[in-house]
Amino acid sequence: MKMGTDILLFADTIDGTLDPLTIELVHFARKHSTFWPGKIKLVIPGADMADVIGVFSKKCGLEVVYLKTDKNLHRNTEIIGKELVDIISEEKPKTVCFLHTTRGCHLAASVAIEKEASCITAVQSIIRNKENVPVYERALFNGKLVVNVAPVKGMSVLTILAGAFSSSVEDITENDFQAKVDIRFVKHRMSNVETIDIKRAFDQEDNALSEADVIISAGRGIGNEDNLELVRELASIFPKSAVGGSKPVCDLKWLPYNRQVGATGRIVTPKLYIACGISGSQQHITGMKNAQWIVAINTDPHAVIFSYADYCIVEDLTIFIPIFIEKFRKQFRQTESPDDGIYI
């Protein structure tokens, strides 16, 4: 008789790499099992991923099921969903967790319908309630409100919000002997979906955002495309600076997608990040919250971005930025851009 699993985790691979947020998923599960002890197992689909998965399993002292597929088939959500349902039927976990990505939500939805489970997405915290059962906190209205959600079905399917749990590898403490990789070959083949191609979304040559010490980012709150000039001018007074933007600004084609900061764009860690007219969607916050210093300029005092900023300026940026630049120029007698302001 096979020993079952209490918490089944699922992490994706793409282009030969494991989702870097997988470690947060492991931290979530470890935290969960401090309240409700149980066995944790991680499922990772992929093609030619044995080495990467082996290293990760050892690093976390975790039992991993390597769901081995042919090229690109691991990206087929329909097939991976069926395989997961098989694994769940064998392991009978109480909790199944995905990362809160569009694919994670897709798989969570499929599994929850198939197994008649409770489904809670974008979990940001675990709470043990009076009855000693798990309740999960998630945000509403772009973080303006939070609510607790309790599962009522036997099994819970969750997606875990990026950045809500630790991403530190050092914090992972576990006995080595649990590290183990089981290879499982994908059985399902029939699908109405065919994955044709996976490619990088943007030009890898433009490394402005990853190399810059200072990033000045524009959100839709800048009002119109012309105000991007103000943002560029602000960037020009900082050495090694670059201009970035939120997804809506890139959707409007005011900036190219290779300047998009966020979960679907670039994850950046500059010394200084100045958010101009950015309200702070979850996916944007994921991309910039690890900057060393964060300054936010926004007219809305309730903007979520202020919760992450070290310095909050509730002002109209079209008024504030010109004043700031003028004062800088007076104080530092600078009339020209620094020579190494090369990225704007």
Place this chain on the structure above:
Amino acid sequence: MKILVCVKQVPYQGSPLEIQEDICWIRDHEDVAYCMNRYDEYAIEEALLLSESFPDTHVDAVSVGPERVSKTLRKALAFGAGHGIHILARSEKPLSPFETASLIASYAKKENYDLVFTGVMAEDDMQCLVGPMLAKCLCIPCQTAAIKTILDPHAKKITVQSEVEGGFYETSALTLPALVTVQSGINIPRYPALSNVLRSKSQKLTVIDAESLSANSEREVLSDISLPEKPDKGVILTGLPEEKADRLLTILHEKSLL
């Protein structure tokens, strides 16, 4: 070709949000303005673009919710949808994605749609679930976060380019009938044409009572809605804009960032 677009009415993002504890949602009062979920506008636009490329394509819009939802369906008609279906759910409590998906599925099952579009997520509860749950209920393939679609009605296929976290684009071909959730950036929603606006005002909507469709018990229970605890991290600079600018200059200079 028959296309169904699922649209959700959500509180306008700038509306004052007042908590109503007993339903764990916001109080529905006259100061709350409602609008169509932004991602659903892209879904409508994508359906309309396809219907313009392929003659004999009908676009229906469906929405689940109380009386006021009819206004959002009329907006869908004003954009150019041919017909609106209102699944009337009177509950004050917000419906879960599972309940919404089940209701739409029990309507859509009988209608044989070739293609179903939804927004990638709703701006209010931010779940990203109704689309994939609906696809599963209808037993049709699904692709999420589309930023480009190419339809081939003869081959009965839709090719979808999706945005994937981490900076990737993924291209998949789905056999129809299929469901696609639409991400922002895919298109620029049109302004409603005057003729459609006029038509939308008088055209009858199909109203289906949610209670007449298959009922499903809830699978999650909400409790303790609240304002998030603000991390005490940030310093709010005060004073006139000039004073704030001086202060910020000093701070950045002290930290050798300038």
